[in-house]
């Protein structure tokens with residue numbers, strides 16, 4: 001086969017990492033200051049607290065179906081902390097709570113959305129993000145166009161879009177990488193390979209050895225990173241952001257991680273997940289790894305951890321409380337914001353609905 | 362109802378080894394609603410396939426599988442994600458026979474849950490049946506009972522035409538009527554009189570049939586006798602069955618979960634006024650969702666027509682005159 005016309009078979013790549021599983025940094029310099037790591041850890045712990053709280057509220061019928069970030073905290077936070085919220089954009093899937101919060105989306109809105117209140121969808125006007133995406137991969141072309149548009153207008157903002165290993169199988173992924181490559185759009189395709197798309201394993205999504213290497217076919221740079229290593233994810237994403245800002249075009253980042261929780265609160269992973277593999281990944285817990293790193297730096301102890309945990313819990317409790325105290329939506333929530341200039345027919349329906357439901361008009 | 366669907370799939374796969382099931386999470390998990398639970402263990406990984414997450418290639422490759430001689434049953438996890446496959450369904454599935462002038466048959470069934478009322482996340486619950494009834498070449502069925510779910514699925518799988526088989530998300534576990542063990546079919550294109558009545562014809566399909574029946578029960582207490590028609594099949598449409606009922610009652614209400622404008626109710630109104638104009642004693646009414654996107658779960662009960670609303674509107678119709 002060596003002289004064949006077929007493309008050469010190249011060596012598989014390995015995920016880039018900086019920390020060992022037990023949190024020891026390699027011999028190089030840290031890509032994050034200690035303060036930055038502590039801030040990132042706070043987002044990771046905030047996420048754990050939120051996920052636990054939301055899951056228990058869901059069990060009591062006070063929260064809707066939702067997907068926790070469990071196991072992927074370093075992946076999401078490492079990427080998010082590489083962004084400048086004043087000019088960079090996030091185009092999310094649905095499993096990126098801490099990235100949205102850091103960018104300025106209120107926790108309360110996030111909670112309201114999952115409580116089924118349309119008000120939760122409200123994105124404050126100074127927050128550069130698109131709504132969470134439920135229709136898988138639909139966000140990827142939008143991110144590409146957004147980045148292309150920013151570039152066309154001479155800005156130096158970049159766009160990061162998050163999506164899963166599953167979503168990468170949709171045609172939208174292919175079409176977007178292709179276009180982004182052509183346009184040199186300042187977009188980072190952040191693919192979270194968490195091993196699963198509900199019950200479908202990563203092997204059923206692509207025969208390619210890595211998702212990162214798929215970038216080559218589009219003339220786009222690809223990189224694979226240990227998604228449970230905060231420092232490595234942050235470093236790689238920071239480089240991709242700098243490249244995009246400088247006009248160097250898109251990057252596909254494959255963040256190799258693992259969904260250690262259920263797909264969502266309606267899912268029962270015991271039906272399909274390999275228990276041994278799960279335990280192996282639980283050993284690589286991204287939050288523990290950061291704490292171990294800080295301990296190895298001599299700047300972490302139980303008191304600091306407890307303080308951080310208490311402050312996270314207080315913040316989540318306050319946001320949840322405020323979401324819970326938000327009045328239930330009335331029928332106008334069906335009609336508001338559907339159009340800039342609503343057709344009369346819909347306005348008539350709005351009036352009828354208000355009368356029938358006894359809502360103020 | 363979900364058990365009836367599962368049983369039918371099992372029986373058909375047993376009877377015909379050309380039947381294959383493909384879709385997202387249909388294998389090991391048995392589908393997110395368990396419609397295919399146990400089928401992979403029984404029939405193997407070649408016949409029950411966990412596909413990559415891409416509706417376009419799921420439906421498009423289904424066409425190819427059918428061309429190769431198999432009889433694919435495709436599960437679209439939610440009809441809300443049928444858009445991703447719509448270029449394959451609308452332009453391809455529905456027209457292959459016509460475009461090949463009869464050379465290619467397409468014995469393909471696309472099963473998909475749809476409709477609201479179970480607090481799904483966003484974009485899962487729209488009642489998009491009218492997109493597909495506006496797609497000539499594709500048959501569209503939407504059972505409301507477990508009995509029909511089994512019989513219509515068997516008929517759809519037997520058919521050499523492609524069929525979109527819509528399953529009510531809300532009725533999946535709620536609907537629990539008797540289902541015979543043996544194999545049987547319910548013909549495509551024949552409605553079911555879910556409740557006989559004399560004053561008003563109330564037409565519904567899928568999950569709305571249950572709402573219609575409960576409303577009819579309440580209305581009977583007010584002395585209004587409502588005939589509830591369960592269309593079962595939107596294409597082919599049982600025009601004779603509808604006309605027969607309208608000739609008797611002279612008053613018609615159509616109930617659907619989808620928005621008003623462009624909904625399948627409009628098609629029914631047009632057909633009924635054409636076929637039954639001289640029987641009508643009052644304008645036909647439509648009871649539907651408003652012309653707005655399907656909302657988040659917290660307000661979906663305000664969106665989907667409920668029993669109270671149907672009772673009020675049908676009671677007014679019963680008194681109205683032309």
Ligand SMILES: Cc1ncc(C[n+]2csc(CCOP(=O)(O)OP(=O)(O)O)c2C)c(N)n1
Nearest residue numbers: 095134135136164165166167196197198442
């Ligand atoms: C277009 C589309 N098809 C199907 C679904 C149903 N669905 C929701 S999540 C999911 C799996 C997603 O997997 P992945 O992209 O890997 O993201 P993860 O949930 O692992 O973060 C599926 C099939 C959907 N939401 N959108």
Ligand SMILES: [Mg+2]
Nearest residue numbers: 164165196197
């Ligand atoms: Mg995944």
